[in-house]
Amino acid sequence: MSRKEFGFLLQQYLDGKCSEDERAFVEHWYGIVQNKDREPLQETDFQALEPLLWQQIQSRTQSPKVIPMPVSSPRRQFSYPWMAVAASIVLVLLAGWWFYRQQGGLLTYENEISQEIDHADWQQRTNSSDKAEVIQLSDGSQVRLAPQSSIQYPAKFAADKREIALKGEAFFSVQKMPTRPFYVYTGTVVTKVLGTSFLVKTQATTKQVVVEVATGRVAVYKQTKVAETATATNAIVLSPNQKATYSPENQQFVTGLVERPQVISAEKSVTQPRSFEFDDVPLRRVIVQLEEAYGLTIKLENENQNECPLTADLSNLSLYAQLDMICAATKSSYTVQGTTILISGKGCANL
Incomplete structure (x- = not known):
């Protein structure tokens, strides 16, 4: 025939x-x-x-x-x-x-990891419970595996790299080893770190892969073969409180901020505790303190905003609640543009 x-x-x-x-x-x-x-x-x-x-x-x-x-x-x-x-x-x-x-295409997605990784000596752990499970890795790193999620990894990592494949959601606390980068493979998305803590999750319906950074820096990029572990030229580097979302539909990354940015640990050389109590402090100095506290970039759109005085106690508030109070006091507004926060207003002369 x-x-x-x-x-x-x-x-x-x-x-x-x-x-x-x-x-x-x-x-x-x-x-x-x-x-x-x-x-x-x-x-x-x-x-x-x-x-x-x-x-x-x-x-x-x-x-x-x-x-x-x-x-x-x-x-x-x-x-x-x-x-x-x-x-x-x-x-x-x-x-x-x-x-x-x-x-809805579930079979192709679920088989994606197994198609890419073909190591007979790798083991798999699946969390079938309704609570997160902590898994201790051979290098001292930890994986907090969410319910109904699974990882694949070798019993002992290679001398030059550490590799894990994830399906679902997990929070990683990775031991810092500059000569042995840590790779997390989620479908075609690769997350590369040297030592940090971050979250990787896959949206159940859209199959979007989201990477959120808690501490340190993370490189995220698209890759088709697990064997190719060199960082791609189009890698996106994320800092604390930043995230990247990869959409399989258009095969692109979109950067942004995490839902609840957290105050990052201060440098060991900094002995004075952070304070969010301000008494007649120029807005430009308030912004500097917020940037240092959260590791983010915050910009004032108008130079006339720099010297606007702020008297407020922003302690025990989330970042976005703090920004709401600042904007209410200075008659301004803010928008999140990618990983940058922009505060717009006419300035204190017009208050």
């Missing part, structure tokens, strides 16, 4: 031009007419599947299992072994395709 003949057979069935024997044979394998739980196949469905079907038929006809069927017409153009193989393969592939549509 040629590919043209194969396509002709499917088209004859769709057009209702098959003989009774051909129709009964095809319907027997498709399982469509008598199965009310499955959608009727449309012509566009066959058009989309035809290249894949033909490729599979070619790869599986070395020693085909022959399923006999009755002959009713001398005009039949196709040998029955070929038709049996074609119909049986169509049935299997259509069933998988139908399930794929029902699950």
Whole structure:
């Protein structure tokens, strides 16, 4: 059977031009007419599947299992072994395709990690409970694995690198080892660190991968092969309280701030504790203190805002609540633009 003949057979069935024997044979394998739980196949469905079907038929006809069927017409153009193989393969592939549509592409995503990683000595841990599970790694790093998530990793890391594959969500606290970078593979997204703490999670519905940094710096980039561990030229470097979201749909990263930015640890050389109590302090100095506390970039849009005095106690408030109070006191507003916060206003002269 040629590919043209194969396509002709499917088209004859769709057009209702098959003989009774051909129709009964095809319907027997498709399982469509008598199965009310499955959608009727449309012509566009066959058009989309035809290249894949033909490729599979070619790869599986070395020693085909022959399923006999009755002959009713001398005009039949196709040998029955070929038709049996074609119909049986169509049935299997259509069933998988139908399930794929029902699950929204879940099969492809869930198999992505296993396709990329093929190390016989790697072990897998799955958290089937309803609470986070802490996993201690051989290098002293820790993984806080969220419920219904799993990781794959070697019992002992290599001398030059540390690699882990993640499906789901996990918070990593990585031991600092400059000569042994730590890689987390989530589908085609790679997170590379030397020593830091960060969160990696996959959105259940959109399959977007989100990386949020708690401490240190993290490089995030797209990659197709686990073996290629060199940082990509288009890597995005994230600092504390920053995040990057990768969308499989457009294959792009979008940067932003985490939902609740946290105060980062002060340098050891800094002995004076941080204070968020301000008494007639110029706004520019308030901004500097917030930047140092959260490790973020905060800009004033108007130079006239620099010397605006602020008297307020911002202690025990989240960053965004602090910004709300500052803006209320200075008659300004703020927006988050990527990883930068911009405060806009006319300045204190117009208060």
